Amino acid sequence: MKLILHIWRQPGPKAPGRMERFDLDGISEHMSFLEMLDLLNEKLTAEGKEPIAFDSDCREGICGMCSLVINGVPHGPEKGTTVCQLHMRHFRDGQEIWIEPWRAKPFPIVKDLVVDRSSMDRVMAAGGYVSVNAGSAPDANSVLVGKDTAEQAFEAAACIGCGACVAACKNASGMLFVAAKVSHLGLLPQGREERMRRVRRMVEAMDQEGFGNCTNQYECEATCPKEIPVAFIARMNRDFLKAALFSS
Amino acid sequence: MKLDSKIPGGPLETKWERHRFEMKLINPANKRKHRILVVGSGLAGASAAATLAELGYEVDCFCFQDSPRRAHSIAAQGGINAAKNYQNDGDSVWRLFYDTVKGGDFRSREANVYRLAEVSNNIIDQCAAMGVPFAREYGGTLANRSFGGAQVSRTFYARGQTGQQLLLGCYSALMRQVAAGKVRLHVRMEMLDLVVIDGTARGIVTRNLCDGKIESWAGDAVVLGTGGYVNVFFLSTNAMGCNVTAAWRAHRRGALFANPCYTQIHPTCIPQSGEFQSKLTLMSESLRNDGRVWVPAEAGDTRPPHRIPEEERDYFLERKYPSFGNLAPRDIASRSAKEACDAGKGVGPEVGGQRRGVYLDFADAIARLGREEIAGRYGNLFQMYERITGEDPYSVPMRIYPAPHYSMGGLWVDYNLMSNLPGLHVIGEANFSDHGANRLGASALMQGLADGYFVLPYTIGHFLATHRLEPVSTDHPEFRRIEAEVSERTRKLLAVEGTRSVDSFHMELGTLLWNQCGMSRTKEGLEEALTRIPAIREEFWENVRVPGEGEDFNQSLEKAGRVADFLEFAELMCLDALERNESCGGHFREEYQTEEGEALRDDEHFCHVAVWEFRGVGERPLRHVEELEFENVKLSIRSYK
Amino acid sequence: MGWVATFFRSSIGSKFLMALTGILLLFFVLGHMTGNLLIFQGAEALNAYAHWLHDHPKFLWTSRIVLLAIFVIHVTTAIRLKLENMAARPVSYVKGRTLKATLASRSMVFTGLLLLAYILFHLLHFTLGVVQKDATGPSGPGGEKDVYAMVVTSFGNPVYAAGYILAIALLWLHLWHGIASFFQTMGWSHPRWTPLFTFLGKALSLLIFLGYVSVPFSVLTGLLKLPAGGN
Known part of the structure; x- marks a missing residue:
């Protein structure tokens, strides 16, 4: 053709x-x-x-x-x-x-068609991890994670960090990407200790990078190659509110 | 040359523990005085970089992708093995060790493999703690599945994206150290040479892929986690960027290369659909649990599959291996498919004058279990197949064909994961040590993370504590000299201004290797390849066209450099295959087979690692030997009949 | 208190600000509508309500000031966000396409600004009475307005009625996205409840449209008219 x-x-x-x-x-x-x-x-x-x-x-x-x-x-x-x-x-x-x-x-x-996405790495560096040094982990089965929780965390963790959500968003917002990471770790008991700190720092880093704001239009969800749902954005909003208002 | 593998003495079970005690330590306060250069950010590289930084070392981490999270470990699907025995089915460190040695056709080091099995459990603990969303049971404990023909369920997994989830774990640990200022991250930066000063690896020279700047980096140790080399075949399941350059450049600077002929061909890949194809896609081996492999019994039968009656089909795996059937190990299943296609029984479109494909048919399974059950087990794989081929595997049998997938060979390292060049450490797929002549499913992720999290961080400290390293900066004349060599090479590639594209050379080389040094090899074929490779290489340097400039983002130039190295490496691979006069694991020499056509090992003459020393392009390299001693397992014939 | 400013300047904090002020404005819209609908109980009911408000100036003015503040925050935040969003994509697509975003969601700023313009006009018209002096001037014995008569007379003019209906249609569009969006922003998302909330939000926006439009519609169709012998 x-x-x-x-x-x-x-x-x-x-x-x-x-x-x-x-x-x-x-x-x-x-x-x-x-x-x-x-x-x-x-x-x-x-x-x-x-x-x-x-x-x-x-x-x-x-x-x-x-x-x-x-x-x-x-x-x-x-x-x-x-x-x-x-x-x-x-x-x-x-x-x-x-x-x-x-x-x-x-x-x-x-x-040409090549872009620099290191802004996403910087957002990750701000808090997209569980602070556990190699060697200090307890036996994997000592912390139970329900099947549904694990599945839900996986759904968020499926993000491939391509940035299509940002490209698709009418406002060039990075919310779906950040929400996926915040939710993946926030859902699991292993990531719970840093949940408040993580969301606050990652959102702050996201804002500093100059991403636009979310206006709930869900173009991101429609284009995400891993079909990550915007419910994770709601989850991040909730976490962020809690973190901003109540955590020290 | 004396090759000292530095395997500690004592009983197998206590070697690693004793070695950890015997290794010298570095005072925590002194660790920050050492800078370590980690090249590659896959499972091995990222986990090593993060862990070294956690320990207090200053780390530089380099990757050619735009983010460390994109290293090709991300594409691993199946899972990761560990001897947890959570399923209470009789697994143990010893059993995992034994299975891995046997699976590798008795061509790996006992001590390394035992250590691998030993730390496998720590890996699962570590990954779970980092938030890897492994599959779980309803009660909240970890789920396992059996994989790759193992008789126990020891594989941990995260749907079909285990590699991705494990890599994201390492990547997040790495980014945490970047934020802490302990790791400097260099993305879109490709290592083009190794700098060796006074016999010790002291730095690397890189090219910034965005602006072409050639830069030097000095350190007290260099760690290569740069992956495997099966992209030498042009078509493989590896990512487009995977290459041998870092390893090959180190080899040219004196690092020895071990067992380059050991490559793994994965049986369940989607066949090539045309000459334009850029890569092959793997589908999880688990498909063979329910799919039946067949070809038409008559050569040249081009009827569509549903028009071929049952009695005119050849279910060749079931016929040849009645007890394992469609679940025969990777190398055996791959070779049988090739035999069928070479006999003219292949299916699917003709590519390059041959139909390369066999059916993987789910009709019986669907009839037995129902469409819904099959969709539950393989839904996402079926979807992927349909997306790529445009055919619906629920109604038309899948077509599969083997594809190069993994390289067991790599730079030679001792028990401490250090090459013969002091300071140069090699981890993950880039080294050679743990898989022998064939890798078992779900073992690659295990090895990459074992090296990065739990082996190298100990052994590198021992190296630094026991070697007096003069401070070296990039002002050293050796750095200047190698920078100039790298720049000159880039200039030369651009200056050829010939007529053929880089890809056309890569494709020509790949086809040659696939035919002569692929799933089955012969003396004549390898000798032919050894005469043709230098000719292709010569033409490359006279007739390649690399458009664009050196001081710019230039993907043709990147590729040209990698293909130039493949053109040198390919010769070594064929030579190694030619010199190994036996068949073992992924290395099948047609001259050495049993009457039933199975691989025939020659333990008397080849129970060793072939270790090659570079002596110049076009010069015959020197072959050294590291004898493999098996004190704990008995060498036996792998039989899957 | 620095954290408050930091919070509301952050992207998600700004969203909360929009959602909260938006929902408060929605309550006002509902209250206003309830007042309007008194017209169907007759002139006395509506006028009594208007006079009650008039007789409680403290309440009236506090409400007005609070409302104004909410309104100003809602509008200025919206403008700030829009500017930030525009800056986040300095070069736009040559070939743009929309997959999921609704007309309502994409036009929030425009419907919002048009509503702002209309509200200013509406205040000049009915509250200050400077637009259509003959219809909206003081008419009662104590100088108080006959609100019923004012409304019926004003909407008797098809131009004013059409303008009003158009503005309410814009409000409908604005709320169509706004109400459902409120739940997402507040983080109240649940696979079972979100579709219901979204549906109710849209239904409510339609009810508001119908509620408001019922008044000019009834005037234009003659269902509401001036009492015989009135001015």
Whole structure:
């Protein structure tokens, strides 16, 4: 099949960017979206042009590295799917496709479609952990965790840290990402001791990074490749209120 | 060269305990005077970096991804083994040790494996305490499942994303130390060389992937947790970025490489669908618990599966291995699938002139257990399969084919996880020591975390306490010299300005290796590969096209450097396979098989580790040998009939 | 008390501020509506209520000041958040798309600002009586207003009635998102209860719309009219 691609090109963080059009032929419907871009890059390389920079690593939907907005939707049209697992059979021959990077102030562009997401690491550093040094853990079965609690914590922990929630949010808010981490650890008895401190510090770090504010529109939930529910945001709101008002 | 594995004396059960006592300690106040460079942020690297920082060392941690959380450990699905015996089914440290040695086809070190089994329990405790959401029973205790043909239930898991959850645990510990100022994190930073001063590893040279800046980092010890090398096959289940560069560069600087021919081919991967394919996707081996593997009995039968009647199907695993059937170990299942496809019985689309795929059929299981039960067990895997292939496995049998998955070989290390170069430590998949010639399921995560949390943090202290290290800064002329070499290499790659893309070379190399040094190997094939690899390498340096510039974010250049190293490494891999005149685990030489076509070990001549010394590109490397002594287990023939 | 300021400046604290002031304004909206609906009991009932308020100036003015404060907080916080949100995405998408966000949720700032404009007009109109002097001026013997007559006369003019209905429609849209959103912000989320709360929130916003609109609707359709022989 054949496609008309409009791709964001930006030579560097400070340089101005623009959409560039590419006509690409010879695409197989079995290709993944990223393999389609590989094909385009091979073609550009053969023509002596510079290939398009885009991030990907595991290409099986778990590392969270790939980050493309396709026709206005982070990770593209398939629900619960990262762009590396999106296949070309979901597109029509001759279709026009717009490909853009994640757009948010905390995600500055490195080049073309590659963004810098270290802001998320900094939010994690602010409190996304249980403070337990190696070697100091009690026997794993000495702390019981109910099956339902474990399942719920897992649901939050499934976050791959891709940042699609931020890219999708009308306000570029990082709430779903932070809420997922706060909830994952806050739900488990192991993380309970630091629950108040964690939520306060992570929210503070999130605010400092310049993410937008949540206005409960739930675009994040709709695009999250791991389908993490916004109920975790409510949970974080509750924790934060408790932490701000009552904890020392 | 004398290879001292430094295995402590005494009975197997007390070696590690005694060794811990005998190792020298560093005063807590002095730990902060030592800087340790940890390269890689997967399970091994991140857990080591975090733990060393907790102990008080100053740590630098490097990764080429944009966040340490993305290292490829994240993709491990199945689980992690530990000898907890929570299920009361007779498991023990000894049994886990024995299973691992046997699974590795008696080509690993007893003492290392025993230590691994010993600390496996601490790992589970540690991970649970860090908030890893392991699967639980209703009563709140940890759940287990049996995995990889083990007869006990010792595998801990978090749905099909155990690797992700364990890595997030290490990553969170690492970020805690970053916040505490004990770890300096360097993301999108790739190690391109090792700096050895007076025979001791004292630093590394990196390239900043964002702006191309070449930088030096000095420390008192260097730790490589840089993963495995099966991306040498181009198509593998590894992430796109996985590479051999750090290990290979260390090898070129004097570190010995052990058993490079030991690679694991995983049987249940989604087959290639075209020439354009960039990677292969693994599906959990657990699928073989209920799926039946078959091909058409007649070669060249292209009828759709439902039109092939029962009597014209060949359920080859059930036929060949009646007692294990579809659950035969990874290497055996993989090889049988390849044999069937080579005989022209493969199914699915023709790629490169051959149909490479066999059916994994759930029709019987669905009829027996009902669709709902199957969906409950494998729903997410079926979904993933459908997402990738566009076929519904509930109604059409899945197609699977083996794919390179893990490398058991790696840089040689002693019992302290230190290479022959003092100061250079190697952990996780990057070293060679624990899995022998074949790795059992759910053991990779165990080894990575054992090395990082519970072995290296002790042994590195011993190294620092027993070696007088002169202070070294990056102003040292050796750093300048190697920086210049690295820059020159980058410049050379850009200056070729040929006509072929980096990927085209990688693909050519991968296809060659897959055919000649993949699931089964022959003397002739390996010799052919050994003549063709230098030719490809030569053409690469004359005809590769790397667009863009060096002082910029340049993914073609990153890839070019990695492929250049694969082109050197591949030769060593084939040479090792050629020299190992036996079949064992993942290394199957067609000349060495039983009458039934099973691997035939030669314990008399090859019960050893092959350890290679670099002598120059294109020069024949030196083969050293570390004899493996089995004092506690009896060498037997692996039989799964 | 520094923590209070810190709390309300944080993103989640600001959300609480919006939710709390919003819910207080909702109570006002409900109270106001209850007052309005007295019109269906006849002129005496409505006027008696208006006069009661008028006769308790302390209560009236305290309420007005509190209401004003809440209102100012709600509006200024909303504007601050909107500016922050705009700053969080300095370059917008060339090709934007919405998957789940409702028209109501996306237009909160606009419906809010339009409502603000209308409320100012509404105050000028009915409270200060400077817009439609003939209909809203003092009319009673003690200089007090005949609120019933004022309402009926004003809404007798289709332009004013239409403007009012339009504003109430905006309020409906604003509350459609706002009420359900309140529960999420307060953290009251539960798989079993959230769908119910959301439904009730939307139902309430519709009831408010119907309640308010019933007055001009009844005037326009002649259900409510001036007593015969009145001014």
